[in-house]
Amino acid sequence: MKGLSVPKNFRLPPVVAELVAxxxxxxxxxxxxxLNFTLDGNLVGDIGEAIAAELFGVTLVPGNGTGIDGHAVDGRSVQVKATGTGRGPVFRHVNTRADHLLFFDxxxxxxxxxxxxNGPxxxxxxxxxxxxxxxxxxxxGTIRAADNSVDDGDRLRRIDR
Known part of the structure; x- marks a missing residue:
């Protein structure tokens, strides 16, 4: 079964809502x-990692730039990407790839x-x-199509702390 068991929409954690306010x-x-005071760059990436910890129980690891932002409850390594602009994710060539990717808009x-x-x-x-x-x-569109091909058993489950 593909794309049905894990909710896709979420509200930002209250502390992030306070930052936006x-x-x-x-x-x-x-x-x-x-002046627009646009939320972008590293701040959005850090917010994405915080969301991964809140929604999926990802244990974050220090040392950005390794290609691995944390580990899932089941031990899989996780890369987190986030956008606040509506664009797709951007990747760097790294020596170590994560087992799993979470990408948030x-x-x-x-x-x-x-x-x-939410998949490999x-x-x-x-x-x-x-x-x-x-x-x-x-x-x-490409990343959405890739997500549609992920089996539900390969997705991280939400825990919503």
């Missing part, structure tokens, strides 16, 4: 200056998110070249 106050205060305005991919990382990267230099994006 603070950002919105800052943005409103400096509205006349045209976060809507900071509605304080909601969606699990776009090799499934997500199946159409990527064996080797590349720099970073390579995977289109959101």
């Amino acid at each position: 603070a950002r919105n106050k800052l943005r409103d205060h400096y509205k006349s200056a045209g 976060i809507d900071f305005e509605s304080l909601k998110g969606e699990v776009i991919f 990382e090799k499934v997500a990267l199946a159409k990527m070249p064996v080797s590349w230099i720099g970073q390579r994006p995977v289109a959101k």
Whole structure:
């Protein structure tokens, strides 16, 4: 069975909602200056990892840049990707690939998110070249299609702490 047993939508944890509210106050205060205070880059990645810990019980490991962000309850290594822009994930060529990939699309305005991919990382990267230099994006449609091919038994189960 594919794609049915694990809920895809979630609300952001309260502490992240507080961060977004603070950002919105800052943005409103400096509205006349045209400053957006966009949530992006490392902050969104860190929020994604926090969501993985909250929703799936991933035990995070220090040492970003290894290709492995943590471990699932069953011991599988996990890579976490997140976007706040609606785009697909971006991958670097690393020596060690995770057993599993979680990719979240976060809507900071509605304080909601969606699990776009929850499955073996090799499934997500199946159409990527064996080797590349720099970073390579995977289109959101491509990563969704890859998620649709994942068997439910290969997905991480939500625990929603």
